[in-house]
Amino acid sequence: MCCSSLLKILMFIVNGAIFLVGAGLLGMGIWVTVDSASMLGFLDHIEDAPAGLKQLGNVGYLLIGLGVGLTLIGFLGCCGAVKESRCMLLTFFIIVLIIFIAEVAGAIVLFLFQPLVGELLRDIGGKVADSIQTSYGEKEGLSTFWNTTMDELKCCGYNNYTDFTDSPYNTAYTLYPPECCKQDVRCTFANAHSANMTGCFDALVILIEDNAGIVGGVALGIGAVEVFAMIFAMVLYKKAGK
CATH class of the missing domain: 1.10.1450 (Cd81 Antigen, Extracellular Domain; Chain: A)
Structure with missing residues (x-):
């Protein structure tokens, strides 16, 4: 019983943080999309820009999508843990697993095509x-x-x-x-x-190189949080079925 309560608290804390990050990304995405004088506004003034560069103009919509996705994950994780809902916990596990696989695949592709x-x-x-x-x-x-x-x-x-x-x-x-x-x-x-x-x-480039260790540490931290969140979700999922 004590172990189950501890898992619930950990799930609530982790997913509460995920929810707040998602809300922050959602707000940033809305700002970038609405503000015509934002950082990406200069793309409209570049003639014959590569197609890949022009797609960066959609980064605001990408941030909105990520924000909505993370807030949904945080909501499912928190509610699933508190209510011990097997449906919510399983949905949470599947979504986080897909995101984790996509992150690993993206890192591999970036490394291979550097x-x-x-x-x-x-x-x-x-x-x-x-x-x-x-x-x-x-x-x-x-x-x-x-x-x-x-x-x-x-x-x-x-x-x-x-x-x-x-x-x-x-x-x-x-x-x-x-x-x-x-x-x-x-x-x-x-x-x-x-x-x-x-x-x-x-x-x-210098700024990125100087902060590469921090970026790598944050990426590893996010991956570790995702793995632990999936483990917690599965443990609670099995307990909720008993």
Whole structure:
């Protein structure tokens, strides 16, 4: 009896956390979808972008789907544990198992096709740099995105300051964005060249590499939680049948 009560408490805690994460993802997905000036708004300004890149514009709907799925899983797990409903517990187990298998398969595919991912990023990089040169300083969505990104990552352009050469902003003011110069000076070509700020792509890669251990740890933690949740669900499922 004590063991069963402990399992119920653990199931409730784990699935309560899953429910809250799902609610957070749902809110983020709604924000990204509704807010036209969000991070992904710049994709609309990239001409002839690869099909895979254009699909990133649907990330808001993906987040909404994940949020709804996780809140449903959390609800089924909590209610199934409290009410000892065999139907809810079995449904919870099947959904979590499918998600776990999909995560493992996705990790394997990403590992095997890593070189192709690098080629895709290089192709995307050329398109993004072209969009900066043709639209920065003219299209508000793209300009806002790059200003925010450069300010947050302390970087300049996709590759470097040369991405802004002959852009509408550069043509109008004969200057480069202030973020491309380290000091509070007029960001002329000479100052931008002297500052030689890191490109945002390289800055993002460095950020990911610096936090790779945290990302890996979180991924392993999520996998462990899913495994334990499935074990708890099956134990409660068998007890509920007696």
